[in-house]
Amino acid sequence: MDYSVVLLLCGFSFLAGFVDAIIGGGGLIQTPAMLFTLPQYPIPTLIGSTKIPSLCGSLMGAFQYGRRVAVAGRFIAPMMAIAFGASWLGSWxxxxxxxxxxxxxxxxxxxxxxxxxxxxxxFGQVTRQSVPAHQQRIRMWAMGACIGFYDGFFGPGTGSFLVLGFIALIGFDFLKASAHAKLVNAATNLASVLFFVKEGTILYAVAIPMAVANLCGAFFGARLAILKGNQFIRIFFLLVITATIIRFGWDLVG
Known part of the structure; x- marks a missing residue:
C-alpha cells in the first residue's frame, strides 16, 4: 500500500472522527474517501475496512462524553446489546x-x-423530564433495534438518527443525546467489525492507521462539543444533515 494513500485516508479519517464525535455523520467523509481512493478493491472490503476506524472513534467519543455527561446506564446497556444484535442481523x-x-x-x-x-x-436545547421511565426504556430499546439494523444494513447518518431519536423520543438535550448516541454507535460498529472480520473483508494495512487518526479526531471533536454546548451541537447537527441530504440527493440524481 502506497504511504501517500494511507496518509491521505488518515486525514479523511481524522476529519470523520472529529465530525462524528460531535453529532454523527463521519461516514459521509470516511466512506466516500475509501471508495474514491481505492476503487480497485471490492466495495464490501472497503466498507468493512472503515468499520474499525469508526469503532475506535465511537469508543473515544463515548469515553470523553461519559466523563462529563450523566448516562442512563440501566437503560443504555440493554439498548446497546439490542443494537449490537440488530446491526449484526443488518450486515448479514x-x-x-x-x-x-x-x-x-x-x-x-x-x-x-x-x-x-x-x-x-x-429543539434539543434542554433536557425534558416528561417521558416516564418505563416509556424511556421501551423507546430506547425499540430505537436500538431499528437504528441498529439500519446501521448494519445501510449505515450513513446513523449517528444523526440516534441523536434525533434521543432528543425527540427520550427528551434529552443535544449534549446528552450525543453522549448516549456514541455508546450505541460503538455497539453497532463493534457488531459490524466482528461480522466483516469473520467474512475476511478488511484491509488492515489501511484500517489500523485510519483507526488511530479517527480516534484522535474523535478526541478533539468530543472535547469541543462538551466545551461549546447545545447551541454549537445544534448548528453542527444542521450542517451534517444538510451534507447528508446533498450527498444522498446527488447519488440519486447521478
Missing part, C-alpha cells in the same frame, strides 16, 4: 438482499428532520 441481511431502496427513504426522513430542527429553535 446486506449480504443477501440489495439496499438500494434505502437511499430515497433516508433522504425523505432527513429533509423532514432538517426542517423540524431548523424551525424549532428550542
Amino acid at each position: 441481511t446486506l449480504t443477501r438482499v440489495p439496499n438500494s431502496f434505502m437511499k430515497p427513504f433516508a433522504l425523505v426522513i432527513l429533509i423532514a428532520v432538517f426542517i423540524y430542527t431548523l424551525t424549532k429553535k428550542e
